[in-house]
Amino acid sequence: MILIGLFLDAVRASTGKDSVQVGAERTATYLPFLADKQVALVVNHSSTVGNKHLVDTLAAMGVCILRIFAPEHGFRGEAPDGEQVRDGTDAPTGAPIVSLYGNKRRPDEADFAGVDVVVFDIQDVGTRFYTYISTLFYVLEGCAEYHVPIIVLDRPNPNGHYVDGPVLDTRLRSFVGVAPLPIVHGCTVGELARLFVGEYWTGPIRPDLTVVPCENYTHQTMYVPPVPPSPNLPNLRAILHYPSLCFFEGTAASIGRGTEWPFQVVGHPAFQGPCATVFSPMRNAASKYPPLEGQLCCGYDYRYTSVDSLFRQARIDLTPLLDFYCEFPDKENFFLKNRYFERLSGTSSLRKQVEDGNFESDIRATWEADLWAFKEIRRKYLLYPE
Secondary structure (H helix, E strand, O other): OHHHOOOHHHOOOOOOOOOOEOHHHOHHHHHHHHOOOEEEEEEOOOOEEOOEEHHHHHHHOOOEEEEEEEOOOOOOOOOOOOOOOOOEEOOOOOOEEEEOOOOOOOOOHHHHOOOOEEEEEOOOOOEOOOOHHHHHHHHHHHHHHOOOOEEEEOOOOOOOOOOEEEEOOHHHOEOOEOOOOEEEOOOOHHHHHHHHHHOOOOOOOOOOEEEEOOEOOOOOOOOOOOOOOOOOOOOHHHHHHHHHHHHHHHEOOEOOOOOOOOOOEEEEOOOOOOOOEEEOOOOEOOEOOOOOOOOOEEEEEOOOOOHHHHHHHOOOOOHHHHHHHHHOOOHHHOEOOOOHHHHHHOOOHHHHHHHOOOOHHHHHHOOHHHHHHHHHHHHOOOOOOO
16 A cells, blocks of 8 residues: 555654654643634644544543544545545544535535634645645635634645745636645745735634644755655655656646556656656556556656755756657647646746747746745745754
């Protein structure tokens, strides 16, 4: 199973007095806020305190868990990519599970009924199009509207050591881009929550927000999440490649969904460039309907890229996209017609820049002004040294 695979390619020391302590582990800090309260939790499989789920941890401490909100991939993180998540019940606690990736993305008035406080605790990977932060955004909106306090238990951002990419053109807002962030925003979920609220991006009414920060973390810490944050990001290499290779989700190519190496290979049956790998996507637990299912794909192999070199790179790499496009024979059909590429990139210009054969340096130059402005905003809400 991908979700329980070990991050063998990027082991870092996780013991000792200087090891990172995530917000959820600092129970003495936030338990007083939950005493005698009816609590709603926004959690998934990554919401752990040591080897125990946050839900089980709080229930054992006598916290009243009224409701659980589940994001994309579900409460246990087992739903394949794109599959709607159903409502349900958590058997050990009896708490109802409300899906925020099914018939609705935003909790409504009924979902907040009886709730005294909301706790958000989910591992993010630091990109605008990773939907856990979209769920955070909508929950903050709901907490403001219905006057429910929210506590964010912070976790490190594996891509939190840099800021890069085009800032979202708000005309392209979607669930893979709910706010004017660059592709790599360089914030933890706690810092993002502070930014969303502080800049009034979640509306004119600010929710009562408390962030429980991590300890012993800086933005230059190489952090390996203890469990894969979603089914198709099985290891740190995939997480670090994700900001650069996710562009291919808006193209005819496969990025390895339906293989053992999602976000570590790129290919297509018609690819005519130098072929470093051959793979054939097939249905698996992580991908129910993988693009190019059953077809033999030829393309690029990133399975053996050094994790240390990826971390030091600290920038989005456009080379795979630009080179693959140059070697693709059917350029008219390289980009999907549904404009998903535009929603992912957050701009209408990148596709044209690729089609026009622009150099990466020229493309990056068009991001600079908006990136500088975002960095000035971001600086106000940071909780950790850069």
